[in-house]
Amino acid sequence: MRLLKRVEFEAVYGASQRRSSPQFSVFFRAQTALPKEAFGRELPREDSFAKTLAASSASRFGISVKKALGGAVVRNRIKRRIREILRRNKTEIPTGWDIVIHPRSTVAQAAFAPLEAELVRLLRSIQNTGRSIGPKT
Numbered sequence: 001m002r003l004l005k006r007v008e009f010e011a012v013y014g015a016s017q018r019r020s021s022p023q024f025s026v027f028f029r030a031q032t033a034l035p036k037e038a039f040g041r042e043l044p045r046e047d048s049f050a051k052t053l054a055a056s057s058a059s060r061f062g063i064s065v066k067k068a069l070g071g072a073v074v075r076n077r078i079k080r081r082i083r084e085i086l087r088r089n090k091t092e093i094p095t096g097w098d099i100v101i102h103p104r105s106t107v108a109q110a111a112f113a114p115l116e117a118e119l120v121r122l123l124r125s126i127q128n129t130g131r132s133i134g135p136k137t
Contacts, residue, residue, distance in 0.1 A: 003062030
């Protein structure tokens with residue numbers, strides 16, 4: 001499943017959890033409720049049923065490639081490579097997260113295998129992060 005709307009991306013950025021590597025920056029947040037598409041409306045955050053289902057649901061991804069990385073052809077190629085990495089490794093990626101991936105400029109020239117290994121390692125590290133809901137006090 002993909003993050004497509006600006007509001008969804010901003011919600012992930014607002015969670016202020018991030019992991020970085022030489023090739024990627026990954027922003028993430030725990031899914032706190034089911035997407036509206038599941039029931040036609042969003043469930044309240046306090047609903048433990050929604051939290052349980054969100055934790056077991058597939059992670060949603062967004063890919064944001066800056067124009068500074070190249071023209072449309074280069075940016076689309078980067079996005080296709082990242083989507084292919086996600087497709088090939090969906091069983092190894094933790095579930096229940098909203099994730100936004102920012103590739104760095106070196107991704108355009110890098111070989112596929114090292115990119116795949118690095119991104120999967122970075123996404124696995126998210127699993128070790130505690131699922132915090134709401135701001136820490």
